[in-house]
Amino acid sequence: MEALAIAKAMRENLWLYPSVEIVHIVGFAILVGSIVMFDLRVLGLSKSIPVRALSRHMLPWSLGALLLIVPTGLAMFSAHAGDFLNNRAFQVKMALLLTAGMNAAWFRVGPYQTVKAWDVGVAAPVSARVSVAASIAIWFSVIACGRLLAYL
């Protein structure tokens, strides 16, 4: 993978790596920002905002941000794939991403199915609140691991 043209360009082109890093950061600011704002609403903040309306607004941004994050992440990964694979922070980060994805999927097929009953003004079920609290914790940890992989 490190022999790919993109990997070589990432290492040797003067401005590619920092540019890609910037796009990656913009992407996860949008992703984690939109996710956490939704999660806080489900936890019980601003209960006058309908959960479904907020979800319709936030979810496309969360998913769209992946178009910025994933290609740039792969590009950075390709530059030093071996180092990343051996990096404990990277391993934990990937495991957390998997967990975050499964948690989100479980939220959608589980507690969110009854959202009509807790759309406005009432508390979300405990299962929903546990899931979004976990989501916030997992995503903050993903960011922490992303930063720490430069230090370990």
Add this chain to the structure above:
Amino acid sequence: MTRLFAAALAAAALPALAHHGWSEYDSSKPMKLTGKVLESGYEHPHGHVKLETPGKTWTVILAPPSRMENRGLAAGEIATGKTVTVEGYPNREKASELRAERIVAGGKTVELR
């Protein structure tokens, strides 16, 4: 225009370029090494040279290439076969790795931090 764009990008990229810290290097043991470059990487996220010094070959971690170029240290000046001097600190765990605070190459001294 390109230059302006590059400068704007450079300013925006600064926090990202402070890629990893210096804490893994022991600043209480400053070292000065002079030797021949056996291998050179003008590469992201950090440049490096393998430096042959009497009795030991060091891996010397430099700055991101964008910063080195910005400060006037071209790739050719740290190329294989060149003789350079670096001042820096040894890694606390990797016995033959040093992070350079500055480098003397091509007749000039360039700060790397």
